[in-house]
Amino acid sequence: xxxxxxxxxxxxxxxxxxxxxxxxxxxxxxxxxxxxxxxxxxxxxxxxxxxxxxxxxxxxxxxxxxxxxxxxxxxxxxxxxxxxxxxxxxxxxxxxxxxxxxxxxxxxxxxxxxxxxxxxxxxxxxxxxxxxxxxxxxxxxxxxxxxxxxxxxxxxxxxxxxxxxxxxxxxxxxxxxxxxxxxxxxxxxxxxxxxxxxxxxxxxxxxxx
Numbered sequence: 001x002x003x004x005x006x007x008x009x010x011x012x013x014x015x016x017x018x019x020x021x022x023x024x025x026x027x028x029x030x031x032x033x034x035x036x037x038x039x040x041x042x043x044x045x046x047x048x049x050x051x052x053x054x055x056x057x058x059x060x061x062x063x064x065x066x067x068x069x070x071x072x073x074x075x076x077x078x079x080x081x082x083x084x085x086x087x088x089x090x091x092x093x094x095x096x097x098x099x100x101x102x103x104x105x106x107x108x109x110x111x112x113x114x115x116x117x118x119x120x121x122x123x124x125x126x127x128x129x130x131x132x133x134x135x136x137x138x139x140x141x142x143x144x145x146x147x148x149x150x151x152x153x154x155x156x157x158x159x160x161x162x163x164x165x166x167x168x169x170x171x172x173x174x175x176x177x178x179x180x181x182x183x184x185x186x187x188x189x190x191x192x193x194x195x196x197x198x199x200x201x202x203x204x205x206x207x208x209x
Contacts, residue, residue: 033045035198042134050119051184055151068090070091071085072146106129145191
């Protein structure tokens, strides 16, 4: 989906607000976003983003496991020219009714997870474990970043990650379609910024918005 060409001519704050699409829920315009760069990877932080709420939380409290699909995309211009997309990540969340705690697993070769934590701790851990490589991006080059997160059903998971591996076409379709009645979806675009302006330290962060 192309980003508006006029974004070069508006303020950074207006760009942030424009990234809030109609029908994409619960990502507030007033929340702070941060991007960190450790010299290899870019990560986003959104302390105000709470996705273990609403329909996903209802499903979890009904003893169902909820899977979220997430992706970070880098754009090389404000027209939406894709520079790089991160591999899709699956965040598999479960809920212990007795202890009222959440557990999260990210399936894959280097399977990661965190057991029995609060909702806020689970959300924070999920974001901390999502990243996109900055390899090939010149330090002085301006770029934009998009963060996508949405719930997925079994059909989505089967289409995106099949027997032949990742299906790029299905991935694009999943993140571009409007969420259904039982779905939850969050998207945020922000930038421009440059690696040159970001401290190359694990804890170095630049607040966006």
